[in-house]
Amino acid sequence: MKDQVHIRNAEAAQLARTLARQTGKTMSEVVLEALRQYRPRRRQLVPQKRVELWRRLLREDREGDSVRPETPVESLYDRATGLPA
Numbered sequence: 001m002k003d004q005v006h007i008r009n010a011e012a013a014q015l016a017r018t019l020a021r022q023t024g025k026t027m028s029e030v031v032l033e034a035l036r037q038y039r040p041r042r043r044q045l046v047p048q049k050r051v052e053l054w055r056r057l058l059r060e061d062r063e064g065d066s067v068r069p070e071t072p073v074e075s076l077y078d079r080a081t082g083l084p085a
Contacts, residue, residue, distance in 0.1 A: 005031065 007013040020027045078085045
């Protein structure tokens with residue numbers, strides 16, 4: 001028996017001990033069952049309709065005349081003092 005797992009987290013060890021005591025199983029059985037039940041969450045794919053909406057909005061933004069002219073940063077400061085206007 002060369003492979004062993006040591007629980008170094010106090011909360012995890014306490015939970016495993018408590019669950020083992022409550023179920024009448026060994027800590028190894030509790031941990032094994034928990035590992036077998038564990039399933040990592042899959043990344044949710046973005047629904048195709050949402051992607052199509054984003055693409056349409058970006059296309060309309062590029063094609064549209066709704067772009068406002070940029071304000072030069074210099075106009076935000078007082079020329080004499082260099083402080084914000």
